[in-house]
Amino acid sequence: AQSVTQLDSQVPVFEEAPVELRCNYSSSVSVYLFWYVQYPNQGLQLLLKYLSGSTLVKGINGFEAEFNKSQTSFHLRKPSVHISDTAEYFCAVRGGTSYGKLTFGQGTILTVHP
Amino acid sequence: DTEVTQTPKHLVMGMTNKKSLKCEQHMGHRAMYWYKQKAKKPPELMFVYSYEKLSINESVPSRFSPECPNSSLLNLHLHALQPEDSALYLCASSQGESNQPQHFGDGTRLSIL
Secondary structure, three states: OOEEEEOOOEEEEEOOOOEEEOEEEEOOOOOEEEEEEEOOOOOEEEEEEEOOOOOEEEOHHHOEEEEEOOOOEEEEEEOOOOHHHOEEEEEEEEOOOOOOOEEEOOOEEEEEEO | OOOEEEEOOEEEEOOOOEEEEEEEEOOOOOEEEEEEEOOOOOOEEEEEEEOOEEEEEOOOOOOEEEEEEEOOEEEEEEEOOOHHHOEEEEEEEEOOOOOOOOEEOOOEEEEEO
């Protein structure tokens, strides 16, 4: 079984400040890790993914994440946020079997203040 | 713009009505998914279709009936729903392999009166 824990349910931050959204996972098999963003009244948009290789993954909109196997973490970072980054962010893990279930964390609401 | 198209965007129905949600993708993906998302919660997997065959049913009540007419289309037939079924219903698709990301549509906002 696999699970995902997003450590912060809400993260307020001022515009142009850096931000880190934390994600920890647990799994008994090799996993693939994803971050999705959901803007109000929309579906989920893929920000970035870790499949293998370099542990630092760059995504869209200036976001990046670092896979840390020893700490079973996959934290999302952005050096300077914009008002438009206000949204809910979901960390997700998918297992090693084909068509494996995508397991989501509970989500982190990022609010960027002017 | 999303590459997974869901219709309708909004749906209001009574508990005795029958309606269908539709999902379409033209990315050549062979796996398609239905999720249910309640407010302030993550999506919950309902069904997975792989090569047009149902591969996962997450113990969903029979008042939800999925259908995959072809590799590009996925339907969710609704009948005798309950008020607690009001939610955002999301469709997703992927290449199928476990390391491939799922691409989501914008969802159908369903309200049961």
